[in-house]
Amino acid sequence: MPATIFDSSVFRDLYTTEAMRAVWSDENRIQKYLDFEAALAKAQGRLGMIPKDAAAEIVRHCDAKKIDIAKLKAGTDKAGSPIIPLVKQLVALCRDGHGEWCHWGATTQDVTDTATVLQMREALDLVAQDIGAISGALAALAKKHRDTPMIGRSKLQQAVPITFGYKMATVLGAFERHKERLAQLKPRALTGEFGGAAGTLSSLGKDGLKVQAEMMKELKLRQPDISWHTIRDRVAEVGCFLGLVTGTCGKLALDVMLMMQTEVQEVAEPTGDGRGSSSTMPQKRNPVSSVLITTQTAMVKHHVAALLEAQIEDHERSAGRWEIEWIALPEIFLLSAGALSHTRALTGGLQVNAKRMRRNIDITNGLVMAEAVMMGLGPKMGRDRAHDVVYDVVSEVVKTGRPLIDLLAENAEIKKHAGRKALEKLTDPANYLGVAGKMVDRVLAGRKK
Missing domain, CATH: 1.10.275.10 (Fumarase/aspartase (N-terminal domain))
Structure with a gap:
């Protein structure tokens, strides 16, 4: 049962x-x-x-x-x-x-360790397939939304504009690094064990x-330079690698859940009959994959800690800590597979609401462009003076609810240095994206297929 x-x-x-x-x-x-x-x-x-x-x-x-x-x-x-x-x-x-x-x-441990390495090889091949698919889906999102403006957030507050493509490219960059990590660790991890009673054959x-x-x-495994019965860095490294991979999945899942909030609605998980429904509220559309990913990621992290504990083994053959791996390692792989599978589905079918992203930039009546205005006026007014003047205008926007552009254009001191058309350019989010697009291009160009 x-x-x-x-x-x-x-x-x-x-x-x-x-x-x-x-x-x-x-x-x-x-x-x-x-x-x-x-x-x-x-x-x-x-x-x-x-x-x-x-x-x-x-x-x-x-x-x-x-x-x-x-x-x-x-x-x-x-x-x-x-x-x-x-x-x-x-x-x-x-x-x-x-x-x-x-x-x-x-000896018993020779058989067990080598069998584990053979299982890891098969399991890492599955992980590699998922990482590749997720990378491809993220690349498609980054390319499609390279110039789609959205608000960047700092400490859960609106900061300055970014693009959705930039946001996806930051995660893509991590998955590309995971590809590199996997390629680098395989020769170390996929090493067999045969040492006999105390490792000396x-x-x-x-x-x-x-x-x-x-x-x-x-067995098509690497020959060890010396027996590793109680030196467990190979297994621990694989666990830590999966902790990093699922950690990236968890970061993406958290952002998706936050962007799915009713008040935000910038993205949505893939739809399906009954997917994400509530048992009592017909109007709700709950995140499903994202919730599971964050759960799985949390459990992987705790199992990785157990693997690190298993490194501390006595003498040439351990009395107890080796068996920690028997429990922790399979569960790390099983949970990681679940997190990667959900991340693959999430990135492959993510629904993006570009109109809502633009609307959310505008909900502060232009306040998120205050830094852009300050930097634009700084060369003419001096940075400190521009900061103080724009600060005063921002305070008026907060008090009155009027658009930032209108109060900027009415300010007597600002009028001396910039007309309304110039101010409109400074307050246009599309003009304050820095080199986001170029960064996206660099990540896409550097992808390893």
């Missing part, structure tokens, strides 16, 4: 994806254990360390479908790990005593590194 949010028949597709669930499933995990055993047998058979017939027989049975899960579960309950009971089943499957050569020189004598090299070629 499913108990967790990831396996719930009701909630599972809200919080993760079927593809990521398959990566971290019992079936795939067991197969990865067996992939290790098969690679070890092949390597040792080629090197003449075990009989070739034994190697072939072991490889023939490294199929998760041949494993009795009930027996494996019972054995795991006793041993505290599935590797010992798994190896026993594999030995029993092999004919003519060939199974006795199984797991030759390996002492049970294999002088041929230990040869076996290790052959194994990693078989």
Whole structure:
């Protein structure tokens, strides 16, 4: 009977994806254990360390479908790990005593860590696909709305105009950096483990590194320069990377929720039959993806902290903290997959209300252009004097509710330096966007397809 949010028949597709669930499933995990055993047998058979017939027989049975899960579960309950009971089943499957050569020189953690790396490889491929799709959707939004004015906000207050394309390009820039991070961490993270009892491969004598090299070629993993049983930076780095990725998803989701507020209405999540409806208020259209993204992001962050805790392990083989990874790492990937899936849907179908964006710029009767006016008058009046005069005019706008442009044009001191047409140019939001457009262009030009 499913108990967790990831396996719930009701909630599972809200919080993760079927593809990521398959990566971290019992079936795939067991197969990865067996992939290790098969690679070890092949390597040792080629090197003449075990009989070739034994190697072939072991490889023939490294199929998760041949494993009795009930027996494996019972054995795991006793041993505290599935590797010992798994190896026993594999030995029993092999004919003519060939199974006795199984797991030759390996230890439980070698199998578990390498299996985890193989799962991470599959999982990171899924993450890369989502990052690429999100980057593409953000690029399309940035390009389309390169010059669409909207208000920029500082401490939740209106600041100065920006463009919606600029806003999307800032997030796009982060996802492009995530692509770089992923490419950089893969060689470090996708490194196998085979060190034996204390990491020195002492049970294999002088041929230990040869076996290790052959194994990693078989598994298409990087060979470690030294065993890493209790040096967990590789796993922690992957977790931290996913914390960064989902953090960017969470930032975007928060902005979308704020822009979806009734009083703002600058964007809306993709629509659908019944999507975002309220159980009691027919008029409501609630954010759905954005809410889930922020939830998933928060949980990823806490699990990442657990992975960092798992780094602090004793001596050459740990008594306890290693097992933190068994819980935290799969859930980080599962939650990240959910956040990325929702972000992909959000960016791919985001509805943009450019008219409302312009209307929101104008709700202060032009006050958001006060800095632009001050900077425009500064060369003629001096910056400090321009600041004081415009400040006084702004105070009048607040008191009377009259448009900034009218009170500026009526001010006797300002009249000496700028007529109404010049002031209209200074108070036009389209003329105070700085180099937003050029920045958007730079981010788009720098994208790695």
